[in-house]
Amino acid sequence: MRIISAAEVEEALDFHSLVEALRNAFRGGIIAPPRHHHTIACGDSPDATLLLMPAWGDDSAGPRHAGGKIVTVYPDNPARNLPTIMGVYLLLDGRTGEPTALIDGPSLTARRTAAASALAARYLARPDAERLLMIGTGKLAPYLIEAHASVRPICNVLIWGRDRGKAERLAAKLDRPNFRVAATDDLPAAAARAHIVSCATSSHEPLLRGDWLGPGVHIDLVGAYRPDMREADDETIRKARIFVDTRAGATREAGDIVQPLEAGLIVEDDIAGDLFDLCRGERDGRRFYDQITLFKSVGASLEDLAAARLAAMRA
Numbered sequence: 001m002r003i004i005s006a007a008e009v010e011e012a013l014d015f016h017s018l019v020e021a022l023r024n025a026f027r028g029g030i031i032a033p034p035r036h037h038h039t040i041a042c043g044d045s046p047d048a049t050l051l052l053m054p055a056w057g058d059d060s061a062g063p064r065h066a067g068g069k070i071v072t073v074y075p076d077n078p079a080r081n082l083p084t085i086m087g088v089y090l091l092l093d094g095r096t097g098e099p100t101a102l103i104d105g106p107s108l109t110a111r112r113t114a115a116a117s118a119l120a121a122r123y124l125a126r127p128d129a130e131r132l133l134m135i136g137t138g139k140l141a142p143y144l145i146e147a148h149a150s151v152r153p154i155c156n157v158l159i160w161g162r163d164r165g166k167a168e169r170l171a172a173k174l175d176r177p178n179f180r181v182a183a184t185d186d187l188p189a190a191a192a193r194a195h196i197v198s199c200a201t202s203s204h205e206p207l208l209r210g211d212w213l214g215p216g217v218h219i220d221l222v223g224a225y226r227p228d229m230r231e232a233d234d235e236t237i238r239k240a241r242i243f244v245d246t247r248a249g250a251t252r253e254a255g256d257i258v259q260p261l262e263a264g265l266i267v268e269d270d271i272a273g274d275l276f277d278l279c280r281g282e283r284d285g286r287r288f289y290d291q292i293t294l295f296k297s298v299g300a301s302l303e304d305l306a307a308a309r310l311a312a313m314r315a
Contacts, residue, residue, distance in 0.1 A: 001099045001100060001101060001102060002100065002101045002102070002312070002315075003101075003102050004101055004102070004103040004104065004311055004312065004315045005104055006104040006106065006107040008104075008311070008315040009103060009104050009107040009108050009111065009311050009315070010107055010111070011314075011315075012310065012311045012313075012314035012315045013108075013111045013112075013115075013307060013310060013311055013314075015111075015114070015115055015118060015146060015147045015150035015151075016150055017310065018111060018112065018115040018307060018310060019115045019118050019119050019122070019147070019150065019151065021115075021306045021307065021309070021310045022112065022115050022116055022119050022275075022303055022306050022307075023119055023279050024306070025302050025303065025305070025306035026119075026275045026276050026278075026279035026280070026302070027279045027280050028058075029057070029058030030055055030056070030057055030058060030302040030305055030306070031055065031056050031057070031058050032054075032055040032246075032300055032301040032302040032305070033054060033055075033301070034248055034249065034252070035051055035052060035053040035054075035249070035299070035301060036050075036051065036052035036053075037049065037050075037051055037253065038050040038051075038052075040072075042074070042076070045074075045075075045076045046075040046076060048072060048073060048074045048075070049072065049073040049226075050070075050071075050072055051069070051070070051071040051072075051073070051087075052068065052069075052070055053068060053069040053070075053071070053299070053301035053304055054066075054067070054068040054301055055067060055068070055301035055302050055304065055305040056094055056305070057094050057305075064093075064094045064095070065091060065092065065093070065094045065100075065305060065308075065309055066091075066092045066093075066094045066097070066305075067089060067090055067091040067092055067304070067305050067308055068089070068090055068301070069087055069088070069089045069090075069105055069108075069109070069301065069304045070087050070088060070090075070105070071085060071086070071087035071105055071109065072085070072086050072087060073085050073225075074086075075202060083106055083139065084138070084139070084202075085105075085106050085109060085139070086105065086106060087105030087106065087109070088102055088103065088104065088105045089101075089102070089103040089104075089105050089108050089304055089308050090102055090103075091103060091305075091308045091309070091312055100312065101308070101311075101312045101315075103308055103311055103312070106139070108304065108307050108308060108311065109299075109304070110139055110140055110143045111143060111307060112303045112304060112306070112307040113140060113143070113222060113297065113299060113303075114140065114143035114144045114146070114147035115147055115303075115307070116245055116275070116297050116299075116300075116303055117144055117147060117148065117198065117220045117222060117295065117297060118147035118148055118150055118151045119151075119275065119279070120220070120243060120245075120275065120278070120295035120297070121148055121151050121152060121196065121218060121220065121295070122151045123243075123278045123285030123286070124218050124243060124278075124285045124286050124293040124295055125148075125151075125152055125195065125196050125218035125286070125293070126152075126195055126216050126218065126286070126289065127152070128153065128195075129152040129153070129154065129195035129196050129218065130152075130153055130154060130155050130156060130195060131154070131156045131157075131158075131193060131194050131195045131196070132145065132148055132149070132154045132156070132157045132158070132194060132195070132196045132197075132198065133157075133158050133159075133160065133184075133190045133191055133193075133194035133196070133197045133198070134157060134158070134159045134160070134198050134200075135160050135161075135187070135197065135198065135199040135200070135201060135207055135208065135231070136160075136161060136198075136199060136200040136201040136223065137159060137161035137163060137166040137167050137170050138200060138201070138202075140200040140222060140223075141159065141170060141200055142170065142173070142174060144198045144200055144220070144222065145157055145174060145181070145198075148196055148198060148220070149179070152195075152196065154179075154196070155178060155179055155180065156180050157171075157174070157179070157180065157181040157182070158181075158182055158183070158184040158190045158194070159171050159181065159182070159183050159184065160183070160184050160185070160187050160190060161183075164183060164185065167183035167184075168183040170183075171183045187207070187212075188209070188212045191208060191209075191212040191213060191214075191217075192212050192213070192214050193214065194214070194217055195216070195217060195218070196217070196218045196219075196220060197213075197217060197218070197219050197220065198220040198222065199219075199220065199221050199222060199223055199224075199231040199232070200222040200223045201223040201224070201231055202223055202224070202229065203223065203224060203229060203230065203231055204228060204229050204230060205230060206230050206231060206232055206233035206236075207231055207232075208231060208232045208233065208236055209232075209233050209235060209236065210232070210233055210234070210235025210236035210237075210238065210239045211235055213236065213239065213292060215290035215291075215292070216289055216290045216291065216292070217292055217293075218286075218292075218293045218294075218295070219232060219236060219240060219292070219293065219294040219295070220295050220297075221254075221256050221294065221295065221296045221297070222297055224254060224255045224256050225253060225254065225298055225299070226253060226255060227252075227253060227254070227255050227258040227259070228255060229255040230255045230256055230259060231255075231256055232256050232294070234260060234263070234265050236294070237256065237260045237265060237266060237294070238265065238266075239292050240292045240293060240294035241272050241286075241287070241291055241292065241293050241294065242257075242266070242270060242271050242272055242294050242296070243271070243272055243273050243274060243275075243277075243278065243285070243293070243294065243295045243296075244257065244271055244274050244275075244295070244296050244297070244298075245274060245275050245295075245296070245297040245298060245299070245300050245303075246274055246275070246276075246298075246300050247268070247271060247274050249298040249299070249300060250271070250274075250296050250297075250298055251268060251271075253298045254296050254298045256296050257271070257296055273285075275300075
């Protein structure tokens with residue numbers, strides 16, 4: 001069994017190739033049961049989460065690959081100088097069950113999560129989208145910026161975070177000629193000018209407000225992975241044509257979808273489609289230039305399997 005490190009995952013999974021691998025996975029026949037989601041009580045610290053995410057192929061002659069990811073989410077880990085998200089992916093031979101690779105989980109997760117947002121943006125963001133607002137300064141932020149820039153002509157990026165210093169340091173790291181990246185304190189103004197707004201936070205209260213949004217913006221909601229979390233307010237949800245990565249996951253786990261459903265602001269039929277629909281051509285994405293679109297992801301195990309297969313092939 002091969003051990004594939006974080007550095008090898010980073011080198012193997014360029015976004016152009018990974019977005020296409022995810023598109024093929026959503027078009028194909030990967031079987032991906034709902035993930036197992038368990039809460040771990042941590043005393044005086046916030047509850048942690050244990051996620052188990054299996055998937056396998058649906059090839060007629062038997063699946064070539066199967067696999068599963070074990071991930072932990074410990075919100076207080078940054079105070080211990082540890083990553084919030086840790087885990088591993090075990091890739092198996094689909095015909096024999098033999099373990100073939102053990103892959104670094106955080107790097108695989110970060111890249112496939114960002115690639116899923118970029119895949120959605122291929123269908124939902126305006127083709128001429130140049131201005132990106134990144135809300136959040138955590139591990140996912142640089143991946144999301146890079147991924148969106150791989151599918152749209154992004155050349156101006158603003159980063160907002162509760163910690164201005166973190167936003168400035170991330171901006172300085174990413175800024176380069178012809179790709180301007182800066183920190184901002186003015187979230188309403190930045191949101192009003194953005195062509196794409198990507199959010200990756202653990203907020204329990206909405207950070208993005210619908211009355212800030214300009215026509216034609218695409219909203220990418222990546223954080224708020226539990227029903228009690230929220231990144232966008234009701235007005236954002238009301239204004240947008242809504243898509244999700246998977247209906248089963250989003251309607252059970254994503255606060256930005258679960259809470260409006262429970263409040264009666266939307267019904268499940270108001271979700272225009274998921275990545276299966278978009279990738280298979282069964283639903284239109286953006287219908288007109290000034291339409292506000294929204295994509296909410298919670299993660300899907302078929303994304304992990306598609307990324308793991310590509311990493312194992314290339315690493």
